[in-house]
Amino acid sequence: MRFGVVVFPGSNCEQDVVHAIEHLGFAAEYLWHGDMDLGDVDAVVLPGGFSYGDYIRCGAVARFSPIMAEVSRFAERGGPVMGICNGFQILAEAHLLPGAMLRNTGLKFICHAQPLRVEESVCHWLDLPAGIVLDVPVNHNEGNYYCDAETLARLHAGGQVVLRYCEPDGSLAVGGSAPNGALDDIAGICNERGNVFGLMPHPERVVDPVTGGTDGAAFFTTIVRRLAEVAG
Amino acid sequence: MRADLSPELAPRLAEELGLKPAEYEHVVEILDRTPTVTELYMYSLMWSEHCSYKHSRKALRMFPTEGPAVLQGPGENAGVIGVGDGWAVAFKMESHNHPSAIEPYQGAATGVGGIIRDIFTMGARPIAILDSLRFGTLDKPRQRYLFEGAVAGIGGYGNCLGVPTVGGEVYFEEAYEGNCLINAMAIGLMREEDLMRAVAAGPGNLLVLIGSTTGRDGIGGASVLASQEFDEKAEEKRPSVQVGDPFTEKLLIEACLELLSRDLLVALGDLGAAGLTSSASEMASRGGVGLEIDVTLVPQREDAMKPFEIMVSESQERMLAVVTPESLGEVQDICERWGLPATVIGQVTDTGRFVIREGDEVVGDMPAATLAHDAPIYDPAAERPAYLDELHAFDPLAEFDHPDEPEMLTSTLFDLLASPNICSRRWIWEQYDHQVMQGTVVLPGSDAAVLRIGLPGRGEVTERGIAVSSDCNGRYVYLDPYVGAQIAVAEAARNVACSGGRPAAITDCLNFGSPEKPEVFWTFREAIRGMADACRAWETPVISGNVSFYNESFGQPIYPTPTVGLVGILEDVAHHTTLAFKEAGDVIVLLGETEAELGGSEYLKVAFDTVAGAPPRVDLEHEAALREVLLAAIGEGLLRSAHDCSEGGLAVALAESCIAGGVGADVHLDLDENGDMLPPVAALFSETQGRAVVSVVEDDVNRVIEIALSHGVPYAVVGEVGGESLRIDGLVDAEVAALEGIYEDALATYVHPEETFASEELREG
Numbered sequence: 001m002r003f004g005v006v007v008f009p010g011s012n013c014e015q016d017v018v019h020a021i022e023h024l025g026f027a028a029e030y031l032w033h034g035d036m037d038l039g040d041v042d043a044v045v046l047p048g049g050f051s052y053g054d055y056i057r058c059g060a061v062a063r064f065s066p067i068m069a070e071v072s073r074f075a076e077r078g079g080p081v082m083g084i085c086n087g088f089q090i091l092a093e094a095h096l097l098p099g100a101m102l103r104n105t106g107l108k109f110i111c112h113a114q115p116l117r118v119e120e121s122v123c124h125w126l127d128l129p130a131g132i133v134l135d136v137p138v139n140h141n142e143g144n145y146y147c148d149a150e151t152l153a154r155l156h157a158g159g160q161v162v163l164r165y166c167e168p169d170g171s172l173a174v175g176g177s178a179p180n181g182a183l184d185d186i187a188g189i190c191n192e193r194g195n196v197f198g199l200m201p202h203p204e205r206v207v208d209p210v211t212g213g214t215d216g217a218a219f220f221t222t223i224v225r226r227l228a229e230v231a232g
Numbered sequence: 233m234r235a236d237l238s239p240e241l242a243p244r245l246a247e248e249l250g251l252k253p254a255e256y257e258h259v260v261e262i263l264d265r266t267p268t269v270t271e272l273y274m275y276s277l278m279w280s281e282h283c284s285y286k287h288s289r290k291a292l293r294m295f296p297t298e299g300p301a302v303l304q305g306p307g308e309n310a311g312v313i314g315v316g317d318g319w320a321v322a323f324k325m326e327s328h329n330h331p332s333a334i335e336p337y338q339g340a341a342t343g344v345g346g347i348i349r350d351i352f353t354m355g356a357r358p359i360a361i362l363d364s365l366r367f368g369t370l371d372k373p374r375q376r377y378l379f380e381g382a383v384a385g386i387g388g389y390g391n392c393l394g395v396p397t398v399g400g401e402v403y404f405e406e407a408y409e410g411n412c413l414i415n416a417m418a419i420g421l422m423r424e425e426d427l428m429r430a431v432a433a434g435p436g437n438l439l440v441l442i443g444s445t446t447g448r449d450g451i452g453g454a455s456v457l458a459s460q461e462f463d464e465k466a467e468e469k470r471p472s473v474q475v476g477d478p479f480t481e482k483l484l485i486e487a488c489l490e491l492l493s494r495d496l497l498v499a500l501g502d503l504g505a506a507g508l509t510s511s512a513s514e515m516a517s518r519g520g521v522g523l524e525i526d527v528t529l530v531p532q533r534e535d536a537m538k539p540f541e542i543m544v545s546e547s548q549e550r551m552l553a554v555v556t557p558e559s560l561g562e563v564q565d566i567c568e569r570w571g572l573p574a575t576v577i578g579q580v581t582d583t584g585r586f587v588i589r590e591g592d593e594v595v596g597d598m599p600a601a602t603l604a605h606d607a608p609i610y611d612p613a614a615e616r617p618a619y620l621d622e623l624h625a626f627d628p629l630a631e632f633d634h635p636d637e638p639e640m641l642t643s644t645l646f647d648l649l650a651s652p653n654i655c656s657r658r659w660i661w662e663q664y665d666h667q668v669m670q671g672t673v674v675l676p677g678s679d680a681a682v683l684r685i686g687l688p689g690r691g692e693v694t695e696r697g698i699a700v701s702s703d704c705n706g707r708y709v710y711l712d713p714y715v716g717a718q719i720a721v722a723e724a725a726r727n728v729a730c731s732g733g734r735p736a737a738i739t740d741c742l743n744f745g746s747p748e749k750p751e752v753f754w755t756f757r758e759a760i761r762g763m764a765d766a767c768r769a770w771e772t773p774v775i776s777g778n779v780s781f782y783n784e785s786f787g788q789p790i791y792p793t794p795t796v797g798l799v800g801i802l803e804d805v806a807h808h809t810t811l812a813f814k815e816a817g818d819v820i821v822l823l824g825e826t827e828a829e830l831g832g833s834e835y836l837k838v839a840f841d842t843v844a845g846a847p848p849r850v851d852l853e854h855e856a857a858l859r860e861v862l863l864a865a866i867g868e869g870l871l872r873s874a875h876d877c878s879e880g881g882l883a884v885a886l887a888e889s890c891i892a893g894g895v896g897a898d899v900h901l902d903l904d905e906n907g908d909m910l911p912p913v914a915a916l917f918s919e920t921q922g923r924a925v926v927s928v929v930e931d932d933v934n935r936v937i938e939i940a941l942s943h944g945v946p947y948a949v950v951g952e953v954g955g956e957s958l959r960i961d962g963l964v965d966a967e968v969a970a971l972e973g974i975y976e977d978a979l980a981t982y983v984h985p986e987e988t989f990a991s992e993e994l995r996e997g
Contacts, residue, residue, distance in 0.1 A: 009571055010479050012394020015689025016670045022689075034569075048668075050392040053479025109387050109663045139665050141391075202667075210684060210805065211670050 001224050003028040004041030006071070006087075008062045013048035013084065013204065020204035021045075024220050033065040043080040043223055044071055046087025048139065048202060058101060058142050059089035068094055080124055080223050081196045085140055088188075088198030097189060097198045098155070099147030101140075105181030109141040114179060114201055116187050117166040122159040122194035124226055125219050133170045134163075134215040136201040138179060138187075143200040145182040145189075155189055163188035163199055234595045239266045249276035255608055262602050270588055270596040273540040274603060277506035278513060281781050284607030287747035288779040291757050294764040295774040301736055302773055303427060309350040309502065310420070311775025312427055313737045315801050316696055319685050320424045322356040325364070325417035325702070325741040325797045327780035331473040332414040336381030340414045341389035341476040342548055347418040348393065349502035349551065352485050355428035355492050356420025359671055360683055361390050361664075363400035363416050364702045364741070364795045368409030370652055370982040375404070378412050380983060385476075386416070387663045392478035393485065396672055397664035398681035400702055404652040407706070410785025411461075415741040415778075417702055417797040421685065428492055430501035432515040432523065432554050435582040437498055439512070439525060440560070442567055442574045443484050443550040445533035450474035450507075450546025461746055461784035480549040480572070487570040488551055496563050498554040507545045509603070511552045513586055516600035523600060524587040525578035539588060539595045554580060614757055615750035623711055626844035628830040634913045635839075641912055641963045644839060646974055648880045648917065649887055651838050655978035656891075673697060677892070678810040679727040679876055682802065697805030699733025701798055705879065706791030708847035711832045713755045717762035717794050718850045722921055723878055724798035725770060729859035730874040730924055732808040732866045733800025738767060740777040740796050745789025747781045755792045763794060769852045772798065809866050811875035813893035816954035818872050819933050820897060823858055824923030825946045826882060828914035834879040835917035847919075854922045857943040862924060864939050870932045877923040883916035883964060885925045890958045891972045899951035899960045912963050927953055 003021050007014045007030050014030060021028040031038060033051075038044065051062035062068070068090070075081045075096055083091035091097045104110060113135055120130040128134075147155070155161050164185040165178040178185045180200070188199030203216030237245065246256040249272060259267050259275050267275065277283060285292065297305040303320055304312035310324035328343025344361060351358045363386050368375040379402075390397045395418070450473065491497050499519070501511040508525070516523045527542040537545075553574075555563050560576065567574035581587070586603065588596035635641050648654055661676035670689070674682035680701040686693040703724040709716030725735040740763065745752040767774055783790045802808060813820075830836055831845020865871050873893070877885045882901075890897055901915050910918070928936050933949065940947040959965050 010392070010482055012392075012482065012668060015687070016668065017689070019670050019688030019693070049394055050479060050482070053392065053477070053482075055479065108384075109391055109665075111391075111665050111667065112662045137667060139391075139667065205667050205670065208670060208688075211673055212667070 001026060001227055002041045003043050003045055004031040004038055005045045005047055006031045006033060006067055008033040008051035008065060010051045010053050011047050011049035013202065017045050017047045017204045020207035020216065021220055023208050024217055026220065026224055031067060033067050036066045036070055038070050038074055042227055044074060046083040046090050048085030048087060051086055051090065058086060059093040062090045063094040072096060075196050078193065078195050082125055082219065083198040084202055084204065085200055088200055089142065091196065091198045096196050097191060098151045099145055101142045102144040102146050103142050104144055110179050111139040112137060114138045115166050115168050116163045116201060117170050119161045119164055120159060121162040121190060123162040123190040123197050124194045125197040125223050126162060127222050128218055131170060133166060135206065135213060136203055136216055137205050138201045140200055143180040143182065145186045147183065152184065158192050160189050160192065161186055162190050162197060233597065234268060234593050235266065236269050237266055242266050242272065245269065245272055246276065249273065250280060251276045255279055258608065262599060262606065268596055270540040270543060271598055273544050274509045274596065277509055277544055278603040279607040283506050283510055285779055286607050287610050287612050287781065289609050290611060291760050294760050296764060296768045297773050297775065299737065299771060299773040302775055303424060305775050306777065308429055309353045311737065311739060312354060313775060314424055315685060315698060317694065318424050319696065320422050320427060321698060321799060322351050322354040322420040322422065323417065323739050323797065323799055324350050324776040325415055325739045325795060326778040327741050327743060328414045328416065329411065329743065329780055329783055332382055333412050335473045336378045337385035337388065338473055338475050340382040340385035342474045343414050343416045344386055344389040345476045345478065345481050345548055346504050347416045348395065348481065349504065351418045351420035352488055353430060353500050353502045354420065355426040356422040357489055357687060358395045358418055358420045358485065359669055360419040360700065361395055361397040361416065362700060362702045362797060363397065364704065365400065365402040366408040366413035366706065366793060367404050368406055369404050372409065375409065376983055382414055383660050383663055389476055389478045391665040393482050394668050396666045396668050398666050398672055398683065399676055399700060402657065402660065403706065405706065405791060407791040410788065411783045411790050413743050413783065413790065413793060415795045417739060419700060419799065421687065426492065428500055430499050430515050430518065432499050432519040432521050432580050434498055434556065435521060435580050437580040438555050438557060438560060438576045439523060439578040439580065440553045440555050440563060440574050441530060441550060441577045442487065442553055443572055444477065444480050444547055445531045446542055446545045446547045447533040448537065448541055448545060451541060451544055461782040474546050474548050476548050483570045483572055484549055484551060487567050487572050490566055491563060496555065496559045498556060501552045503550040503552060505546065507543065508552065509543045513600055513603035515554065516586060517604040522581035522583035522585045523578060524581055524589065526589045526591065528591050529575060529577040531573055531575055539590045543588060612747050612753040613750040614754035616754050617751040623844045624846045628836055628845045629828060629911060629914065632840050634911060636912050638963055638965065641916060642966050645883050645887060645964055645966065647838050648834060648884055649971060649975040650978040651834055652979065652982055653834055654880050654884055656976045657979065658976060659979040659983065673805055674731060674808055674810055678731065680731040680733065682731050682805065682808045684805045695804050695806065697802035697808065699728040699731040699800045699802060701727035702795060703727065704793050704795040706793040707832045707843055709759055709794060710791040711845065711847045713758035713792055714762035715847050715850055717759035718766040719847065719921060720794055720796040721763055721766040722850055722855050723876065724796045725772065725855065725859060726876040726924065728798055728800035729862045730809065730876050733802050734863055735770065735772045735798055735800045737773050737775045738796050738798045740774060740794055742777065742779045743783050743790065743793040743795065744781055745784045752789055759792055759794045766852060770856055807866055807869065809871050809874045811889050811892050812873055813889045813895050813897060813927050813953045814872040816895060817930065818927040818953040819930050819949060820899060820951040820953060821926050821928060821933065821936060822923060822948045822950045823861055823926060823940060823945055826910060826915060826918050826923065827920045828910055829918045829920045830914060833917060833919045835913065848921045850921050857945050858922050858924060861940050861943050861945045865936050870928055870936050871926050872929065873927045875925050877925065879919060881917040881919050883960060886960065887958055887971050889925060890968045891975050894968065895953055896955035896957045896968050897951055897953050898955060901950060901961055916960065916963060
């Protein structure tokens with residue numbers, strides 16, 4: 001079981017993701033944006049950062065990197081792909097996930113611990129019971145998830161809403177709990193199949209207890225377990 | 233040789249560029265002819281205050297700069313200390329005041345960019361940023377604009393780089409209204425053997441410019457902006473402010489560190505103030521070699537740039553490397569992989585001369601070392617400011633009618649917690665990525681940031697750590713530069729020790745008014761003397777730093793502000809401590825003794841709008857002993873929390889520990905039993921140095937007392953953690969939730985006065 005973590009010019013969380021994976025006892029390698037080969041990795045992570053400086057739009061340039069064609073093919077074959085923060089933005093730009101991220105409603109970059117409620121979903125990267133609250137930091141300027149009403153209905157109906165911003169007790173505040181204005185407090189979604197998953201918060205930052213907590217470990221351990229089961 | 237200036241015209245241009253007549257004469261003497269336009273520009277910038285330290289150099293010699301841990305002292309792009317197990321950290325603080333006062337976002341952003349380049353130039357990977365900020369009061373819209381812009385600029389740049397912004401400080405005082413201060417500090421990590429110095433060597437080696445193209449932005453930044461004070465023409469200087477591109481800087485970091493790790497560079501220097509001129513001439517003079525540059529080879533982003541413009545442009549995100557001809561191909565391949573141009577613009581020579589060509593024509597030919605090292609050194613007149621006697625004669629306790637009723641005292645505590653100089657800085661640091669790189673063990677908001685040593689994700693994680701803090705209360709320095717500057721070092725060291733770090737070395741950023749004013753210069757010299765004495769006594773050498781003069785507007789200097797950035801070492805990062813009270817039943821111990829020292833206090837300012845009196849005393853031996861007690865107790869795992877007493881005194885320190893822990897405390901100062909009967913305001917709000925509030929499990933109290941006794945540090949068991957309120961004798965009684973609401977919301981209410989906040993109702997209710 002090997003994770004591949006893609007490095008785009010301007011990515012800056014790739015080493016954090018690799019550290020988190022290694023800390024959990026799994027193997028990871030860096031994949032270069034200019035390559036057209038994923039090697040023999042079993043799961044792909046698009047890390048956070050500012051790929052191409054977030055110029056034009058977050059993720060708008062990175063989606064054209066040569067490796068993204070390979071990532072798309074990998075996803076179509078059912079390969080697990082997780083996009084964190086800028087990685088989520090890239091997945092949205094690449095149409096591997098629906099919707100888009102607008103600028104935070106507060107017009108400011110935000111970086112703080114954030115309670116997230118686990119939803120009932122088909123996501124391959126998380127199988128914790130719905131309703132559990134995880135504490136995972138957010139760190140972004142454009143995390144205000146948006147999609148049209150039809151897509152939103154489809155996301156809810158298809159169990160594609162994976163995580164929602166919430167209050168510490170798991171409730172959703174009237175007027176929204178999202179720190180960035182995200183539609184329906186959506187923090188993370190997956191595709192219909194459940195193998196492609198994008199989220200704005202940074203699970204890799206809460207894996208090593210010395211620097212924060214362990215609430216982010218579940219995403220990595222879940223996919224490893226699932227792949228092991230599939231492999232039988 | 234292009235002789236483009238007549239002997240009549242040359243001195244006039246020299247004057248316009250800020251060279252004094254005697255300095256111009258010296259240039260003519262060095263060259264033995266009339267200088268060219270290019271040469272005049274280059275000398276005027278290299279001999280500007282900003283680049284040459286011509287007014288400060290002598291005074292700076294007072295600093296202790298050596299110590300067992302020091303691997304690189306002042307004189308390089310950054311200082312470097314060893315932190316154990318072969319690891320080294322490079323750090324430096326630098327000002328970007330004047331650009332930020334004109335264009336806060338870009339000024340602050342490029343301030344971060346510049347100091348980060350200084351760090352990776354040394355071969356270190358940048359791992360942390362701290363920012364020390366000063367503005368006027370936030371009731372003025374212009375100050376809010378500057379403050380919001382600077383914070384956004386720091387975040388915009390640092391967040392994009394993926395280097396965490398972990399600490400810093402901010403004060404709001406009228407004295408900074410016309411001249412805000414933006415001091416950025418960066419810290420980098422490397423293996424000792426990877427230390428790189430910017431020394432050009434090897435005639436025949438190539439000069440390679442890496443990174444952005446060169447434009448007309450920032451021409452004269454160092455001389456036009458940094459070395460002059462502000463007047464009504466400040467707005468016109470906007471074109472001298474550089475514009476930052478953090479994406480390119482991020483690529484530069486990765487490309488340069490890769491080049492260094494493969495040992496492909498002979499030398500590396502960053503292009504900061506005075507651009508190519510300063511970077512190249514400093515590298516040449518350190519190596520005792522000559523250089524030749526053809527400006528037509530420099531990739532340009534604008535048409536028809538003149539040689540002098542290319543030589544002094546401060547376009548950002550550029551690095552100059554010395555490369556052997558054999559390595560050039562590999563260097564260019566790596567740069568291309570990171571999408572960066574790497575262009576040969578000249579070569580190292582053995583002539584000792586710095587020759588500038590435009591194609592075949594020579595437009596400048598100077599002895600290289602004279603640019604970097606032959607600037608005149610001044611010994612400015614110094615005179616003790618007259619205002620000091622008057623301010624020292626002020627007796628805060630005698631002067632005002634101080635509150636002594638519980639209701640008033642509690643209300644004063646609320647006012648202090650809401651003071652812009654004390655309230656929570658969360659509004660700021662939540663705009664900064666403070667966690668990227670997986671090293672931040674103690675987040676912003678505690679006494680010092682604590683970072684784990686290591687490069688996670690690159691196979692390097694250790695158990696060691698560093699604690700870092702930046703500090704300077706300019707009010708104290710204004711009231712007594714010698715003592716005030718010592719307090720800056722003392723507080724930084726206390727903050728680091730409270731977090732579990734043993735202070736190792738400092739960097740500084742000395743922000744003052746015009747050195748040509750005797751009173752300002754006296755203040756400058758006294759501040760350095762104070763810092764130097766403290767640093768010598770505490771064996772925390774000054775390993776890097778920066779002087780920023782001419783911080784004046786309309787003839788009014790700022791508070792003298794010698795900002796200190798201190799790095800301490802933790803042998804085991806698990807042994808760190810935060811300010812938060814942890815659990816009901818823990819015993820609160822005050823280390824150090826409170827005296828009636830309200831001079832220059834935040835209490836005087838908040839309650840009576842007064843800045844006067846003598847600042848608190850500093851006892852160098854006691855401060856060192858206090859730190860030993862803290863470190864010994866933390867090392868034995870005895871302290872549940874530790875927090876130093878600073879602005880707002882003991883009451884604010886207790887309140888902050890309560891707020892951070894979300895728990896109350898019952899405190900008895902037993903004012904009567906000591907027989908020395910401090911008035912309540914002094915007991916609560918006095919800013920006596922050398923104190924820390926610690927909390928301890930009941931069983932460990934005796935051991936902590938033993939440690940305090942063995943170091944001769946006075947202590948008092950003053951109370952117990954618990955409940956939902958902070959109660960101090962019969963003097964203060966406030967619910968922690970209400971204290972927290974005021975403390976946490978205050979800054980946002982000042983920045984956005986039109987919005988209302990829940991805490992206002994809390995306090996009313």
